[in-house]
Amino acid sequence: MDLAAIVVIQVLYGIASLVIVSAGLAVIFGMMKVINLAHGEFMMLGAYATLGALKIGINLWVAIFVAAPLVVGGIGVLLERLVIRRLYGRMIDTMLATWGLSLLLVGVVTSAFGNTTAGISTPLGSFTVGAYSVSVYTLLIIGVAVVLGVALRAVLLKTQLGLIARGTMQNPAMADALGISPSRVYMVTFGVGAALSGLAGGLLAPLTGVVPTMGGAFIAKAFITVIGGGPAILAGLVGASTFFGAINQIAAFLSTPVFGEVALLFAAIVMLRLLPQGITGRFFKGSL
């Protein structure tokens, strides 16, 4: 019984962490069709922003939930203006340019802070279920993932901003004719996506340790989740996270965490062979 509870918590945690890791990418890819290969580095910057904020004496929660998204969102807007905006519609070139940005960011951070691992101790302690101990932070991650999903849906469906964003993505010329500047909408959307990546980096920093190359550990998972999800941003994100997260955790539980990850990536390749349009290309069509 205790074991079952632990497994359920671990599976939920696996799903939640995929949602958090992929949310920023899902917004940028889903809305703008821009494949942001610097996504992992945005997360890395979020982790460094959290670390920096902690060092100057800011409360941990403020650092994670305010400092990290703000800093990375700002950097995202800056990079969008400097680089990405010149490449809209050229998907391959965007991928290459963002890959360049990813190397560049790793290089800048390594030069500035050194190639060392810095840790943030995991807050909130733990509680026990029978003979097992569970970190409270795990539950926090699950909670944040739920809030994130609900908030994303609310913003996209219920607010003026979400309406403008969705309209512009569907038909930029029409939005332009109605007096909305698509360029600004793209900028804001990219900034929001980057901020979500920053938040993810800040949230995961206490669990993973902070190194300039930490982004590489998330990038494959995030991409697979977003692409496996398919055209519908939110339904795809949740659907693919559930599917891959469960596979990852169950395989990790049966063997080692590394094989859990391998199982995830392998499942993704098999799934894309069967459903080339992703989960929402076949199921939940027309959902958000």
Add this chain to the structure above:
Amino acid sequence: MARFAASWKSAALCIAIGVLLLIFLPNVIDDFTLIQVTIYLVMSVLAVSLGFIWGFGGILCFGQAAFFGLGAYTYAISVVNMGDSTVPFMLSIVVPALFAALLGYVIFYGRLSDVYMGVITLTVTLILFNLINSTAGPEWKIGNAPLGGFNGIPAIPPLNWPGNADESITPRGMFNLSLGLLIVVYAGLRALISSRIGHVIVAIKENEQRAQLLGYDPRAYKLFVFTLGGAIAGLAGCLFANWGSFTSPTIFGLAQSAQIIIWVIVGGLGTLMGPVVGCVLIQWLTTQIGTQQTFNSNLVLGAILVLFVLLVPKGLVPSIGMLLERLGRRSAPAGRSSDAKPVALAKEQQA
């Protein structure tokens, strides 16, 4: 120039330069420099493999390093087990080719688009990296060969004369072999591209739907191109394992994959010589960066990639070619009136 680049004259010129280097370079420079030059050649083979599948097959593979690493590991594991290097040499080409065929089948017959292709190849590279990286410890071995995990496989026996395991290759022989194979690969690919099959391959890259309507199966042709690219990358991996008698999981890493892409972008897409030029330039630059502390090599490589994509999307070799052509046309007023190839290239870059 565009016409020149596609003519047999340019191929003959490049091959002639290669053969001259093969004959004279070992007499001019000392052994240490020769070993340094050899790694440039090995990596050039790898660069050509991506230059071929991307520039001519239109397949953007973000994981060419996977085949490279697979070739290196296949050679290392099988040569440790077998002793004689003849079969391992062949295996190091066949295994990556089979792997590429399998992966290509999933991708092309699943009709996944370019973008998904990039992400899947990247993912596969990461899977291999994670897998190999986690195999440290004595329980992970294939036959007599411990996989070594993140420590890699040291002391890989070098290539030997077929059938005679005692007569192993010298540094000078390694240079000859690498340059010889580079020339063979280059010449073979040029011949392939100018053959009928090659024309179909390029036609599919230019307009897949039209080629399909004309009765060609793009999936089969792409699979062939991808498999061939995997085989050549595997060959490069085998040479690499020989060059340093060492292989480690970092050759599967993202940094390695990114480097290959940068070579091709910098050198020029749609040529076979461009990737070689890009490879030599970037490798030289990386070595120079390694000698000082101010700039990190990631930083410089990243900046180069971004700048080339934004400012010189065609790469160095085609850009210089077009520049020369423009100069040539100015000096010769009765020059060619049609300029179809560069225009087509420019349009393609816009698309």
